[in-house]
Amino acid sequence: MRRFFIYLFMHIKLVILLVFILINQKSSAQNIQIVKFDALKQCIYNKSDTVYVVNFFASWCKPCIQEMPEFLSFAIGIKNSKIKLVFVSVDFKKEQEKLLQIVQKFSLQNVYLLDETNANNWINKIDKKWSGAIPATLIVKKGKHNKFIADVISSQTLFKLIK
Amino acid sequence: MKTIKSLSIIWIVLSVICTNAFAQKNNKDIVDFKLKNVDGNFVSLSDYPYAKGFIIVFTCNHCPFAKLYPPRLNDLNNKFKPLGVPLIAISSTDTMMYEEDTYPNMVTKANEEHFNFPYLFDEMQEVAKNFKAQKTPHAYVIWKENNQWVVKYNGAIDDNGMEPEKVTESFVSNAVNELLTSQRVKTSETKSIGCQIAFRRK
Numbered sequence: 001m002r003r004f005f006i007y008l009f010m011h012i013k014l015v016i017l018l019v020f021i022l023i024n025q026k027s028s029a030q031n032i033q034i035v036k037f038d039a040l041k042q043c044i045y046n047k048s049d050t051v052y053v054v055n056f057f058a059s060w061c062k063p064c065i066q067e068m069p070e071f072l073s074f075a076i077g078i079k080n081s082k083i084k085l086v087f088v089s090v091d092f093k094k095e096q097e098k099l100l101q102i103v104q105k106f107s108l109q110n111v112y113l114l115d116e117t118n119a120n121n122w123i124n125k126i127d128k129k130w131s132g133a134i135p136a137t138l139i140v141k142k143g144k145h146n147k148f149i150a151d152v153i154s155s156q157t158l159f160k161l162i163k
Numbered sequence: 164m165k166t167i168k169s170l171s172i173i174w175i176v177l178s179v180i181c182t183n184a185f186a187q188k189n190n191k192d193i194v195d196f197k198l199k200n201v202d203g204n205f206v207s208l209s210d211y212p213y214a215k216g217f218i219i220v221f222t223c224n225h226c227p228f229a230k231l232y233p234p235r236l237n238d239l240n241n242k243f244k245p246l247g248v249p250l251i252a253i254s255s256t257d258t259m260m261y262e263e264d265t266y267p268n269m270v271t272k273a274n275e276e277h278f279n280f281p282y283l284f285d286e287m288q289e290v291a292k293n294f295k296a297q298k299t300p301h302a303y304v305i306w307k308e309n310n311q312w313v314v315k316y317n318g319a320i321d322d323n324g325m326e327p328e329k330v331t332e333s334f335v336s337n338a339v340n341e342l343l344t345s346q347r348v349k350t351s352e353t354k355s356i357g358c359q360i361a362f363r364r365k
Contacts, residue, residue, distance in 0.1 A: 058227075058356075060226075060227040061358060061359075062225075062260070062261070063260075063359060063361065090356045092227075092325050093325075094325070117322070117323045117324070117325060117326065117329070118322040118323060119319070119354055119355045119356045120318070120319055120322060120353040120354050120355060123354035123355070123356075124354060130354070131297040131298055131301070131354060131357075132298060132319075132354045132355045132356045132357055133297045133298035133357055133358070133359035133360070134356060134357075134358070134359060135359070150297075150359075151359070
């Protein structure tokens with residue numbers, strides 16, 4: 001045991017570096033969670049009192065990025081409430097860097113990157129009328145599909161919809 | 164004898180109801196159009212009197228999902244045009260929103276990617292509205308029935324945009340093959356992620 005501590009002390013620089021890398025990795029991982037559709041479904045369709053507002057977007061989608069300020073002001077309005085704002089990115093997994101830039105730029109919370117190649121398998125499970133065009137926003141209440149808007153949305157409309 | 168008669172009447176009524184139900188579900192008539200191609204000429208469906216059907220793809224320059232498909236569109240046209248099913252690409256994006264999608268940029272794109280099919284500019288967005296196209300890329304297979312164009316398939320081109328080598332289902336290709344062999348289109352609608360075609364408000 002003593003030897004171990006001596007060894008540790010000798011390599012203190014290395015240890016600090018390792019801890020630093022670990023912390024850094026953790027914080028970037030907290031920003032974006034890469035999930036399969038079924039895992040995402042479990043996150044948003046749970047039967048708690050929380051209302052989920054789920055925005056489908058991508059870093060390459062111009063209208064999606066243009067409407068981000070609307071979601072940010074909505075986020076301020078729902079602070080300390082049982083409403084949770086979730087962002088689901090359909091960015092290409094290979095191009096995560098671009099997504100990360102957007103996440104950092106708008107300080108987005110609760111961001112999921114959907115790790116699916118064939119959208120035909122999951123789009124209908126969000127809403128049967130959805131063609132797959134983004135942006136789109138889903139509202140889930142008590143674990144059930146409540147509303148779906150396949151278009152850009154304003155913070156005012158968002159506040160109305162969750163009432 | 165009477166029972167046979169009444170049975171046959173019921174049979175006829177039932178079959179009429181069934182065909183109508185089918186007609187309502189899938190068959191949406193398409194109005195012919197006349198749009199400017201990247202070569203400067205105007206293109207209509209009626210310019211192809213030999214065509215049994217068409218692959219119509221709503222696409223554009225700017226959309227990252229649409230950008231994945233040009234080689235595959237060339238392949239589809241190479242494969243099916245000789246069989247009487249040419250491919251036509253149409254760009255209906257609002258050019259006020261996307262500079263990249265203006266007509267001169269469409270010309271450049273078609274040259275750069277060696278498009279072997281017409282790339283038409285739907286400036287008024289009327290054709291996209293007629294098809295109810297909602298995003299790029301959004302593919303349709305239309306077929307000539309009683310001198311009318313009927314939608315037989317709409318949706319994704321195939322099931323893997325990013326990795327063409329990992330495609331397991333070529334939806335458009337399958338639909339055309341089924342139609343060419345007088346079969347029912349098994350998968351008549353699919354979904355995929357794409358860039359919204361934002362319709363200008365009048």
